[in-house]
Amino acid sequence: MSAATLNLDLFGCTLPPIAWPLVWGLAGVLTVLTLGALAAAILPRLRPARDYANLRQRVNSWWVMVALLSGALLLGWQAMLVLFAAISFMALREFLSLAPARREDRLIILASYLVVPISYGWIAINEYGIYLVFIPVWVFLITPFLMAIGGQTRNYLQRAAGFHWGEVACVYTIGFVVFLMRTPANEPMPAGPAGLVFLLLVTTEANDVAQYCWGKLVGRHKIMPTVSPNKTWEGFLGGWVTTAGLIWLIGPFFAPLAGVNLAIMAVLLPLAGFAGDVTLSAVKRDIGVKDSSHLIPGHGGILDRIDSLTFTAPLYFHLMTFFVLHR
Amino acid sequence: MNLARLMFLTLMARPLAAFFTGADVVGRERLPKAGPSIVVANHNSHVDTLLLLTIFPARLMRRLRPVAAADYFLRGPIIGWFSRSVIGIVPVVRGSGDREDGLAPARAALAAGDIVIIFPEGTRGKGVDELGPMKAGVARLAAAFPDAPVTPIWIEGAGRVLPKGAILPAPMNCTVLVGEAIGWCGERARFMETLRGSLEALKKSAPPQRWLSDLEPDPPPTSDAAAASAPPPPPSPHS
Numbered sequence: 001m002s003a004a005t006l007n008l009d010l011f012g013c014t015l016p017p018i019a020w021p022l023v024w025g026l027a028g029v030l031t032v033l034t035l036g037a038l039a040a041a042i043l044p045r046l047r048p049a050r051d052y053a054n055l056r057q058r059v060n061s062w063w064v065m066v067a068l069l070s071g072a073l074l075l076g077w078q079a080m081l082v083l084f085a086a087i088s089f090m091a092l093r094e095f096l097s098l099a100p101a102r103r104e105d106r107l108i109i110l111a112s113y114l115v116v117p118i119s120y121g122w123i124a125i126n127e128y129g130i131y132l133v134f135i136p137v138w139v140f141l142i143t144p145f146l147m148a149i150g151g152q153t154r155n156y157l158q159r160a161a162g163f164h165w166g167e168v169a170c171v172y173t174i175g176f177v178v179f180l181m182r183t184p185a186n187e188p189m190p191a192g193p194a195g196l197v198f199l200l201l202v203t204t205e206a207n208d209v210a211q212y213c214w215g216k217l218v219g220r221h222k223i224m225p226t227v228s229p230n231k232t233w234e235g236f237l238g239g240w241v242t243t244a245g246l247i248w249l250i251g252p253f254f255a256p257l258a259g260v261n262l263a264i265m266a267v268l269l270p271l272a273g274f275a276g277d278v279t280l281s282a283v284k285r286d287i288g289v290k291d292s293s294h295l296i297p298g299h300g301g302i303l304d305r306i307d308s309l310t311f312t313a314p315l316y317f318h319l320m321t322f323f324v325l326h327r
Numbered sequence: 328m329n330l331a332r333l334m335f336l337t338l339m340a341r342p343l344a345a346f347f348t349g350a351d352v353v354g355r356e357r358l359p360k361a362g363p364s365i366v367v368a369n370h371n372s373h374v375d376t377l378l379l380l381t382i383f384p385a386r387l388m389r390r391l392r393p394v395a396a397a398d399y400f401l402r403g404p405i406i407g408w409f410s411r412s413v414i415g416i417v418p419v420v421r422g423s424g425d426r427e428d429g430l431a432p433a434r435a436a437l438a439a440g441d442i443v444i445i446f447p448e449g450t451r452g453k454g455v456d457e458l459g460p461m462k463a464g465v466a467r468l469a470a471a472f473p474d475a476p477v478t479p480i481w482i483e484g485a486g487r488v489l490p491k492g493a494i495l496p497a498p499m500n501c502t503v504l505v506g507e508a509i510g511w512c513g514e515r516a517r518f519m520e521t522l523r524g525s526l527e528a529l530k531k532s533a534p535p536q537r538w539l540s541d542l543e544p545d546p547p548p549t550s551d552a553a554a555a556s557a558p559p560p561p562p563s564p565h566s
Contacts, residue, residue, distance in 0.1 A: 089498075093349060097484060097500035103538045106487065110497040155539055289534045293500055294351045 008074075016076045019191035021253040025198050026070050033062055057298030065296070065305070069201060073194045077181035078124075080197070084178045085120045091170035091302045092116065094292040098284075099162030104152040108143065112163060115139055119171050123178050131179070135172040140164055165283065170303070173310040176317040177201070187324065188256045195254035196320065199247075204312040207243040207273040214238025228281040236274055243270040261323045268319070269312055276311030280304075329389050335413050336380055336388050344381045347488050347498045348374060352382050353532075354505035362390045362440040363475040364508075367465055367522060369458055369530075370446035371486030374496070376414065378482060378503055379444050392417045392436045393444040417443060419464075430464055437472045447522075451491045458526055465522070466515040476508035479522060481529035484536035500536055504529040 005017035040056040072079040096109050115135065122131035144160040177200065183193045191198070215235025223233045247266040251257045257265055280303065284292065291300030299305050344350045359366065368375060376393050383391060397418035400410040410416045417432045436443050445468070447461035469477050484501035506529050512518050 090349070093498050094500050097349075097487075097536045098534065100539045102540050105538075106490075106493075106497055107495075109499065110495060113498060159539070287535065293349055294353065294502075295349060 015074060016194075017192075018074060019195055021191040022073070022195055022198055025191075025195075025202065025250070025254065026073075029066060029070070029202065033059070033066060036062065054298050059298075061296045061298050073198060077178065077193070080181050081120055081123060081178050084174055085116055087302060087306065088120070088171045088174050089113065089116050090295065091174070091292075091306060092166050094295075094301045094303045095166040095170050096162070098287045098289060098292065099166055100155055100158050101162060102152055102155065102159065104150045105147065105159060108146050108150065108163070111146065112143070112167065115167050116171055119175055120178065123175060123182065126182055128179065131175065135167050139167050143167075169280070169310045170306075173314050174306060176313040177309070180317060180320075190252065190256065191254045199251060199254035200312060200316045201309075202250075203243055203247050203269055204273050204308050206246055207239050207270045207312075208277070208308055210242040211235045211239030211274065211277075214242070224278055224281075227285060228278050231278065239274070240270045243273070255320065256323070261319075265316070265319055268315060272311040272315040273308035276308040280307035280310065332413055332415060333385060333388055337385055340377055341381045344374075344377050347496050348378060348485065348501035350378065350381065351500060351502045352505065353502060355382065357478065357505040357507060358383060359442055359476060359478055359508070360387075362442045363437040363472055364442045365437070365465065365468060365472070365475050365477045366442060366444045366480060367477055367526070368444065368446055368480040368482055369526060370448050370451050371482070372451060372489045372491065374485035374488045374501065375446065375451075375482050376444075378485065378501060379480070380414070382503055383442075387442065389415075390440070390442045391415060391444060392433075392441045394419055394433050394446070396421045396450070421449070430467060433464075433468055434471055437468065437475060443468070451486075458523065458530065461519060461523065463515055463519060466518045469511045469518060470515070473511040476510060477522065478508045479506040479525040479529060480504065481506070481526055481533060483530070483533035487536070487538065502533055502536060504533055 005019055006023050007017050008015045036059045040052060040059045043055070044050075044052045068083060072083040092113065092115075096112060101109065119131065119134055122128075122134060143163045144156075147156065147160060147163075177197055180196045180200065181193045183189065183196060185192075189195060211231075212235065215230065215232045215238075218238070219232030219234045221233040222229065223231050223236050244266040247269060248262060251262050251265060255265075284290065292303035293301030295301050296305055341350075366379065368379060376395075379393065380388070380391055393414060393416050395410065395414075395416040395418060397420050400414075400416050401407040401418055410418075417436050419433060420429050433443050433445075445465050447465045448459040449462045465477070469475070481504045482501060483504065484499055487497065487499045488501060489496040506525050509518075509521055509525060512521065
């Protein structure tokens with residue numbers, strides 16, 4: 001075992017070396033989760049009048065999500081790619097099932113799922129340039145053309161926008177998480193590519209949880225009542241400060257961030273998380289649903305869980321790239 | 328054979344349902360926990376049966392008996408074997424009208440303590456997510472077993488995954504909404520009315536997992552035609 005990394009043998013297979021910050025980071029996540037589980041077990045006894053079923057469900061679901069994500073992080077980029085391709089597929093299925101579509105669109109919906117393996121395929125063969133333009137340019141152009149061949153022009157723009165929204169929000173933006181795992185090893189990274197992803201996921205989800213907790217505890221003033229009636233200024237600001245502080249504290253252990261760069265990331269990432277949350281809320285409100293499905297008990301659908309990530313993943317990726325190119 | 332059916336339902340049908348529909352259930356706690364019991368659902372697709380067979384816990388799976396048309400589901404030896412042994416259908420003869428013997432197999436299943444699944448529309452609808460006219464056989468069954476709870480279920484979206492006549496299934500989320508069980512009220516017409524009301528209420532609470540064309544009826548053709556024909560047609564010599 002070298003000093004810089006933890007090397008594990010699993011049934012005779014050697015796992016990719018795990019950087020020590022990642023070990024401590026995952027231990028920290030498990031600690032927070034255990035505290036959450038304790039709170040969900042103790043709070044109902046302290047205040048029996050209130051219903052904590054949702055809190056318990058939320059925490060239970062977090063165990064499953066944390067197990068899947070940390071397992072994939074430790075196994076390497078291939079496992080992350082498979083996991084996130086599955087997440088993208090389920091999110092896209094949720095989205096296309098609710099988006100405005102007409103009977104004639106059924107085969108185009110079927111074809112749309114092909115975008116998931118193709119888009120993730122560019123990540124697998126490390127074709128960053130093609131990945132960047134595949135969905136925003138080519139899928140954007142080809143899908144409306146197929147719709148035109150289908151011949152139904154009623155609600156055409158609305159339907160085409162639905163397809164494009166689905167592909168970008170559920171596949172393109174989420175894919176950047178996996179592309180981080182493919183960062184060349186010669187870049188300076190304190191905890192390897194997995195450390196970069198760990199910091200993104202932990203701070204994005206921490207922002208969601210912090211906003212939720214601050215809002216529940218001291219939330220009074222509604223921030224976007226027509227879009228997200230449960231969101232408050234207190235939740236937003238509390239989440240912002242908490243997450244910015246968290247990034248400032250733990251960022252340097254997982255990513256090549258320091259000084260001004262670290263400060264920029266700490267300020268912008270929580271904002272992006274909030275923006276993703278309320279933007280997807282606006283989409284859902286337009287469709288007329290509160291949750292995109294009931295897949296994750298206590299949370300709603302996959303899309304409800306990754307809404308912040310659709311904004312934070314590309315922001316994080318592009319800031320990191322910018323910092324590397326301008327150092 | 329029960330083991331083969333259980334293996335098929337848990338190892339094949341369940342993952343298939345999850346992949347193609349997301350298998351969302353609202354009100355799972357309202358599903359019957361034992362037989363004899365009657366489950367009533369709307370019908371747009373074979374996916375309806377797939378969903379209803381897989382949302383129950385494994386210990387109840389051997390009790391699930393979908394009522395199905397003998398002429399369709401027993402039309403060949405292989406399909407017949409699959410329908411009887413794997414799907415576990417109760418074959419009924421379509422168009423047997425008020426003759427009681429048509430439903431005899433369903434009554435036998437209820438007498439044996441099974442959970443009988445009925446699609447009272449009688450056939451898969453046109454995929455328009457509207458509840459078609461319902462046949463009264465379900466009321467006759469409920470009258471014969473007045474203590475068996477009748478659980479209404481609305482399935483939203485299945486007609487899009489595999490509409491009647493389609494070969495390729497398209498993965499699209501569906502929602503199974505389970506309603507409060509209703510009992511036999513002693514009168515056929517009133518029972519059917521309660522049942523329809525209950526199904527319509529469930530439908531109303533469903534997420535809009537349906538085609539746009541079903542949500543918004545086409546505007547009257549006159550306005551469309553007026554908009555499409557920008558230059559007025561030259562006056563015909565006959566006018």
